[in-house]
Every structure is written in structure tokens, then in C-alpha cells.
Amino acid sequence: MQVFRGIPVSHGIAIGRAFVLDDVRQHIPRRTVSDTQSEVGRLESALDASRADLDRMRLQAEDELGSEAAKIFAFHQGMLADPSLTSPIRKRIEEESVTAEYAVQEQFRIVADRFGSMTDSAFRTKVDDVWDLHHRVLRHLIGEHDSLLDGMDGDVIVLAPDLTPSQTASFRNRSVLGFGTDMGGRTSHTAIFARALGIPAV
Structure with missing residues (x-):
């Protein structure tokens, strides 16, 4: 044994x-598009759907698991509301004419690397939260559901x-x-x- x-x-x-x-981390290849405004619209829809998910999950966690667990989803909501995370995604789509999926992947990777390189272990543990949000937004863009x-x-x-x-x-x-x-x-x-x-x- x-x-x-x-x-x-x-x-x-x-x-x-x-x-x-x-x-479950998947690699999104770099692909260019001609209609960047449509890609930005797809991104906005995915972000809105992700925020709605998190609001529902926060309320459910509050009822079933307590306030400490609910605060985690509130933290996720705060990250998605932060322009320093979402604005570079829009900017990459508009300036590089890439898909929303690729722009999301690259920006979340940058943020995850930033947290992972910090000396404070409390910040390093936030890498999981970054990838969690990454998966959530990508699922709404791609149309996948949690099935693993x-x-x-x-x-x-x-x-x-x-x-x-x-x-x-x-x-x-x-x-x-x-x-x-x-x-x-x-x-x-x-x-x-x-x-x-x-x-x-x-």
C-alpha cells in the first residue's frame, strides 16, 4: 500500500x-477576427452572465455555508468589477483584433502570474480565484457547462x-x-x- x-x-x-x-486548463489559440465590436459585445455578455452567476452563488453560499464562504464570491464579484482586469481585455480585442476567448485567456494569465510571483503567501493563494474566474468567463463565451x-x-x-x-x-x-x-x-x-x-x- x-x-x-x-x-x-x-x-x-x-x-x-x-x-x-x-x-482543466485549456489553451485557446490566437485567432484574429474582422468584427472587433462583435467580440467586445460577446465579452460584455460573458462578463454580465458571470456576474449574475456569482451573485446567485454568493446568496446561496450565505444561506447554506455561512458568511465566510459567501465573502469569497463577493471577492470574485469585486475582481470582475475591477477595470484593471476587464479593460485590458477589451483593449486587446480592439487593438489586436483577436477573439474574446484569447483576450480573456491572456489577461487572466497575466494576473495569475502576478499573484503567483508575490512573496506573500496570502496573495499567492489568490491564483486559484483568478483561474476560477477565467474558467467561468470562458464557459460563457464557449457555451460549456461544468461537467467534469x-x-x-x-x-x-x-x-x-x-x-x-x-x-x-x-x-x-x-x-x-x-x-x-x-x-x-x-x-x-x-x-x-x-x-x-x-x-x-x-
Whole structure:
């Protein structure tokens, strides 16, 4: 039997089948468009839909998981309302004539790299939040839905390179006994959701 050790971020013991979740980050190739205004319109629609998602999830988290969990989605809402994040996306579309998907990918990568390079671990943990928002906006642009967890059958322990806060929050509606990731820490938003849900996490 092989034993793996890690840092506990939510206490408890769980025994179950492993459900392995691969890294979901997809690469969007650079593609140019002739109608940049239509791309900006697509971007605005995706941002509006993402904000509506987050408002619904914030209210749901407040009711089911408490104020600390709800604050995470409020933080996500604040990021999407920040012009320093969204304005460069519009600017890239207009100046480089690229698709909204590519512009979103590149700007979120820049912001994630910026957080990841900081010496303060509290800021480094925000990388998960950046990629969470990235996935959300891209899903609305591409028309995809969360389906990676739909293959779970029965009680499982989720194993993944990393989990976004939104993925962890969705465990409350699924038969997840616990989870383990390669990345993250006790102060990450994913860890906060694990404690709010009362499930063991390493």
C-alpha cells in the first residue's frame, strides 16, 4: 500500500473510492477576427452572465455555508468589477483584433502570474480565484457547462492537481467524502469551503 502525506486544511477522516480530476486548463489559440465590436459585445455578455452567476452563488453560499464562504464570491464579484482586469481585455480585442476567448485567456494569465510571483503567501493563494474566474468567463463565451464532476458515481474522494473555489463549493450537492490536491494551503479559498462543508481535505 502506498501512503501519501500532505498538509491538512480541513480535519476529519474519509474512506472511499478515488475520483481523479485532471487539470482543466485549456489553451485557446490566437485567432484574429474582422468584427472587433462583435467580440467586445460577446465579452460584455460573458462578463454580465458571470456576474449574475456569482451573485446567485454568493446568496446561496450565505444561506447554506455561512458568511465566510459567501465573502469569497463577493471577492470574485469585486475582481470582475475591477477595470484593471476587464479593460485590458477589451483593449486587446480592439487593438489586436483577436477573439474574446484569447483576450480573456491572456489577461487572466497575466494576473495569475502576478499573484503567483508575490512573496506573500496570502496573495499567492489568490491564483486559484483568478483561474476560477477565467474558467467561468470562458464557459460563457464557449457555451460549456461544468461537467467534469458529473462522472462521479457514489461516495468518492476527489483527487486533483488543484480545485477552484467554485468546484469545491459544488461538492455540497454531490457525494464527496473528502478531497486532496497537489496545490493550495490552509488559507486558500478552497480550504475555507472545505471547512464550511465539513469535509476532510489535504
